[in-house]
Amino acid sequence: MNDEIIKEIKQLKEDKNAIILAHNYQPKEIQEIADFIGDSLELCLKAADVDDVDIIVFCGVNFMAETAAIICPDKKVLLPDNRANCQMADMISLEELKAAKEAHPECEVVLYVNSRAETKSEADIICTSANAAKVVESLNSDNFIFAPDHNLGVYSAKLTGKDAIIVPEDGHCYVxxxxxxxxxxxxxxxxxxxxxxxxxxxxxxxxxxxxxxxxxxxxxxxxxxxxxxxxxxxxxxxxxxxxxxxxxxxxxxxxxxxxxCLTMKLVTLEKIRDSLADEKYVVEVDEEIASKARVGIERMLNLSK
Ligand code: 13P
Ligand code: SF4
Missing domain, CATH: 3.40.50.10800 (NadA-like)
Incomplete structure (x- = not known):
């Protein structure tokens, strides 16, 4: 059964000039058919580097697929199950972030990549768990606003000796x-x-x-x-x-x-096949939001080059 679906996926990938990117938390059968597996930073770097494909099937959660869509506006990014959400990404709202910026205008905003595109559009720079300290080191300010993961915010402040204003106070990953x-x-x-x-x-x-x-x-x-x-x-x-x-x-x-992580397991081989066949679910980010969010993502990617 799986062999048949894998054959169909390979054929569809070829016909549609597609690539499959998968996060490290994907189940075994998805890891095995992926063209590339990685952490959030590696997946961003890969998405930024694939010039010769038309479609990226993103096996992960929505903030990762959104980030790929922001970096690659000329490609179709597909999420095989559009319910694949990261709870943490929704823990900071645009209003909350704007309020923190108004209260601390002297601080640059470091936003964890586990966040939605519209909040990314208000950030100075994005970070992942792999580069948070390096990103904070690169700031011009001694204090910084960090959202939404409390634990990563505390840790990056500790590693760099800078002070973090963390919003919200209880942003976390339930896993x-x-x-x-x-x-x-x-x-x-x-x-x-x-x-x-x-x-x-x-x-x-x-x-x-x-x-x-x-x-x-x-x-x-x-x-x-x-x-x-x-x-x-x-x-x-x-x-x-x-x-x-x-x-x-x-x-x-x-x-x-x-x-x-429940939502990381929503992707299945069948859903990848259907996603490629029907070109669903297309991850779309409003271009005005994407162009602002791209600034912070590119600033981070430049640090990783
Ligand atoms: P990594 O970037 O380390 O893969 O982490 C992503 C994530 O969602 C951790 O829960
Ligand atoms: Fe989000 Fe936690 Fe799942 Fe990572 S493990 S995707 S932070 S809910």
Missing amino acids: HTIFKPEDVQKARSEYPDAKIVVHPECPEDVKELADYVESTGGMVRLAKDPDIKQLVVGTEIDLTTRLKRENPDKEFIPLRKDAF
Whole structure:
């Protein structure tokens, strides 16, 4: 059954000159058919770099597909399931961000890429979990407004020694805030030889107990380190799927088995086939919003070159 659908996807990709990009949290069967898998930054860089395709099928959540649509206005960006939302991205509204800017006109605005296109249009610069500290370092101001992930805001302020005004106060990812210091302590006693890596969206007290704090792309690179044979992984469950596939001789242990992003799993092989066949669901960003949002995204991408 899957073989037949995969054949159809390959044919449709060829007929329509399309490419499939997938986030690291996508399930195994999607990772296997993707042309490129990555973290949010790597996916942005890839989208900015693909000149010779007409369609990008984005297997991830809507803010990622919107970012690709903003960077590639000449391409059709498709989201196989238009309900694939990131809860965190909706935690900051345009009004709230504008109010913070008015209250702190001296601050530049760093917006986490996990946000909607219209809020991005009010940002000075975008960041991802892979480059937040580098982005904050690059600012001209000592204080900055950060939205919407509280934990990443606190962490980037701590790494750079700058002060963050974080809006809203409780912006978070429901997947990463389930991790507790006890989970790290338990993993340490159960796997004394293992290293422990967690995502920056985890709470500060969890990050403090881990050996490494990395974006999902950073975790993929860390797993390839020859000194690491056993790694406890504090992020969404399917990151270990990629790590195991790429490093079959090593052991990867999820820090919690219930760290599951529901909307990341809405994409299926059938939906990718239908998405390509019917060219749905097209991700459209109003050009006025997109042109403003592009400024902050490009400023970030220039730092990564
Ligand atoms: P990465 O950019 O590290 O892949 O993170 C994206 C994300 O949504 C984490 O929950
Ligand atoms: Fe959003 Fe959290 Fe899912 Fe990442 S894991 S896409 S931040 S809800």
